[in-house]
Amino acid sequence: MFTEYRIDRSSRITWVCRNWDESTTRNGATRLTSASVIGRRLWDFVSGRDTREYLEALFHWSRGHDVPLHIAYRCDMPDEERYYRMSVCSTGPDEVGVSHRLLQRIAAPDPPQFSSHDGQESSARCSVCCRYKIGDTWVDPYRTGQHMRMSGPFTVCGECRNTALETIRLSLSADISKRQGPHSP
Ligand SMILES: [Zn+2]
Numbered sequence: 522m523f524t525e526y527r528i529d530r531s532s533r534i535t536w537v538c539r540n541w542d543e544s545t546t547r548n549g550a551t552r553l554t555s556a557s558v559i560g561r562r563l564w565d566f567v568s569g570r571d572t573r574e575y576l577e578a579l580f581h582w583s584r585g586h587d588v589p590l591h592i593a594y595r596c597d598m599p600d601e602e603r604y605y606r607m608s609v610c611s612t613g614p615d616e617v618g619v620s621h622r623l624l625q626r627i628a629a630p631d632p633p634q635f636s637s638h639d640g641q642e643s644s645a646r647c648s649v650c651c652r653y654k655i656g657d658t659w660v661d662p663y664r665t666g667q668h669m670r671m672s673g674p675f676t677v678c679g680e681c682r683n684t685a686l687e688t689i690r691l692s693l694s695a696d697i698s699k700r701q702g703p704h705s706p
Contacts, residue, residue: 522547525620527612532563532580535616569675572648575685580617582689583609586696590688593624594681595651599635602627602651602663633662633669640668649681 524545525538541555553566567573579590589610596603604625612618634640641662643653652659653669659678662669677685 522623523620525618526558527616527618528563528580530584530615532577534558534561534563538620569648571674571676575649575677575682579609579685579689580619582692583611583617584615586692587611588692588696588699590692592649592685592688594649597651597663600629600632602629627663629663631666633665633667635662635669635671637671640670642670643673645673645676645678647678647681648675649677649685652678654678 522544523538524541526534526541527536529535537555537559541558545551545553558566563576564573567576579592583590589608592607592609594605594607596605602625603623604627606622606624608618608620608622610618641653641655643655645654646652647654647659650659650661652661654660654673654676655667659680660667
């Protein structure tokens with residue numbers, strides 16, 4: 522499964538891929554048709570200020586550099602873990618392209634239950650790795666089997682922030698090498 526969209530400098534969606542409607546329908550997001558998202562700001566569809574700032578940092582970096590950023594993330598379904606790769610790259614002077622590729626699905630034989638009124642309470646959820654913060658620890662309910670109460674805001678955990686910084690650092694090195702060309706030492 523592969524989807525792609527492009528945003529302008531104000532993070533307004535300017536273009537979506539041809540299979541957009543088919544993909545959103547398959548994922549159950551039937552209201553997010555191409556006609557309804559083009560022209561809207563991406564932030565209308567992103568939960569949590571921290572998640573927005575995280576994405577803004579990636580987009581901002583991509584606008585100034587000529588190499589793509591690749592970020593691994595999870596977006597689980599109730600009965601399976603889903604591993605994706607998001608790629609962000611400049612596609613024009615004022616435009617950034619964002620693509621999402623499904624890499625792996627792992628069916629959960631005994632999936633955790635998610636409820637608004639029952640289960641383990643958490644203080645935050647990471648939008649990138651899908652873990653929940655319980656006390657000082659980030660846990661993966663698909664591993665622990667804990668039933669989760671849907672509480673706490675979306676954020677980005679420290680581990681995912683560090684991974685993104687490391688990704689930017691490596692991409693910066695690649696960009697510098699690219700600009701220097703093959704004849705530089
Ligand atoms: Zn995380």
